[in-house]
Amino acid sequence: MKLRVCIILLVVIFARAEGSDVPCQNQGGSCHDVNSYSCPGTYHSGLCSGTNSRKCCISSHDAACSGQGGTCQEDSHSCSGTYHSGLCSGANSRKCCVSSGSSSQQTGSGSCPHIISRVEWGARAPKHHIGNMAGPAQYVFIHHGSSPPCSTETSCKAKVKAYQDYHLDGHGWTDIGYNFVVGEDGNAYMARGWTEIGAHTQGYNSVGIAICVIGDFNSRVPNDAALNTIKQLISCGLAGGYISSSYTLKGHRDVGSTDCPGTALYNLIHSWPHYKSGTQRYG
Ligand SMILES: [Zn+2]
Known part of the structure; x- marks a missing residue:
């Protein structure tokens, strides 16, 4: 009798312990002891079973x-x-x-478009990780870098590095602010990626993904290669569950006093699916 109770209790405890790692696994992470495992991303509390030192390691780039x-x-x-x-x-x-x-x-x-990894473009390590968005992004914001454009992988890599240097050294941010950068070479460049909270659109960073196109798009739109890459990134994020199926598309200037993403690009995205103007929050 005692043994039976004991076994039942063990089963219950084991099932509970295993069950409570599920929130972490659902985020694409795995549970580790912070003292004995070096997490190649960010540790998150409250998603793992066991002691407080056991946390959910989510590699933002994997x-x-x-x-x-x-x-x-x-x-x-x-x-x-x-x-x-x-x-x-x-x-x-x-x-x-x-x-x-x-x-x-x-x-x-x-x-999905071709995504150049941080290693490939030579990113500096983030000063620290801000944390992940609570769920799929409710917004996709289009930005421009307001810089000269680039049309080769080599020149675009240099631009992405320059953006990161400016955000780290000029603004004192923890990392390049955007989630992705797109060049007129047709590549997408991994910045903070799909899940990490960015620094790009005040008031919306924790609920939106920012895609920044390298160049100044006040008087012209990006070339077809870059435009297709933006659209592919959005469908890639939808397919991966990183962007909500009911997302709202906006230009940066819809919610901030800036000319970003440039008048020509801003006018173009008005005709894209899910675009809504104005500063009100949806969803
Ligand atoms: Zn912007």
Whole structure:
């Protein structure tokens, strides 16, 4: 009798302990003891079972891969599908393996643009992590960098680095402010990524993703390569669950006193799906 009670109790405790790691796993993270594991992203409290020192480690940059239903691994390992670059943290040899049987691949990676990882563009490490957005982004904000444009991968990488230097050294921010940067080379550049709270649109940073196009778009719109990449990023974020299906698209100037994202680009996005003008919050 005693043994039975004990076993039942153990089962209950075990089920509870395992069950309470689920909130972390749902965020794409895994539970570790902060004293014995170095998290390549951000630790989050309240998502793991066990003692207070056991926290949820979410790698902000691997999240782009898990959003595609893939896993990050060294490309020397065998992948039962296709390797994708630009979705994983770490060295260039660390790539996102998306199984050919994965259902999210059909809706996901097919609509994702080529994303240049932070390692590839030579990002400086963030001073610290602000934290992750509470859920899928409710807003997508379009910005421009108000700088000269770039049309090759080499020149665009240099621009993204310059933006990061300006945000870190000029503004004293923890990292480049945007979630993604897009160049007229047709590449998307991983900045804070899908989940990390950015510094881009006052009042909306914790509920919105910012996509910044390199250049000044007051008198002309970005080229087709850049425009297609913005649209692909949005569908990629939708497929990965990082952008709410009921998201609202806005230009930066809709909610702040700025000419960003430039008059020509601002007028263009008025015709895009989900665009709503004005400063009121939706959803
Ligand atoms: Zn802006």
